Amino acid sequence: MQISPKFTDENWRVLDFSVEDGWQKAVNVFEDRISGRFLNVIRLIEDYKWSGFAVLALDCMLIETLQQFREGVPETPPQKSKCYFIRFLTETSFGNYFNDDLAKKFYFQIRCGILHQTETKCSSLIRISNDIPLVSLTKDKVGLVINRKKFHAQLVSEFNNYVGQLRENKPPNKLLRENFKRKMDFICRMQSEVIYWGQLFFILPMVLI
Secondary structure, three states, rough: OOOOOEEHHHHHHOOOOHHHHHHHHHHHHHHHHHHHHHHHHHHHOOOOOOHHHHHHEEEEEEEHHHHHHOOOOOOOOOHHHHHHHHHHHHHHHHOOOOOOHHHHHHHHHHHHHHHOOOOOOOOOEEEEEOOOOEEEOOOOOEEEEEEEHHHHHHHHHHHHHHHHHHHOOOOOOHHHHHHHHHHHHHOOOOOOOOEEEEEEEEOOOOOOO
16 A cells, blocks of 8 residues: 555565664654645645645645644544644744634634635635734634745644654654654554544454455
């Protein structure tokens, strides 16, 4: 199974995580996956005048998957998407721009609007002008104005920061790496499937055919 432009699940399965070289190769796989499926695609379209919705849709998909890696879960639990977005936008470097209220507005008006209705909600706007901040309130104070170029640049920076943390081995962040590996193991069908039921979850063995 192809898990990135350059790697398959077999490349992942043979990694030796008992040595540092194995972890570094694992991060190479992850970088290739995210760059090949998200960042390189955005690079091809971001200069097109009308690509704002497409760029932010991909950015929102990337935010959710990065938060799943940070949490070490195979998928976002039911009814937890809002929490995951708020955590990402307030607990990472995006916290320099978003508080809880702005993060909630982004989730409902930008993320949900674009992914579910292919439009922003309320009075929210997507802009690209260099002279506006990454995020600000609209004149009516109800919606957000998102500078999608600055937003995406910040997301790339946060991705690079996460990669750097995964590569750090003096000493390594054990929990960060464990969560990262758990998510990648699931992508490669090496991890148990998680079935959520309310606030509880059950782990069922996956049957590989």
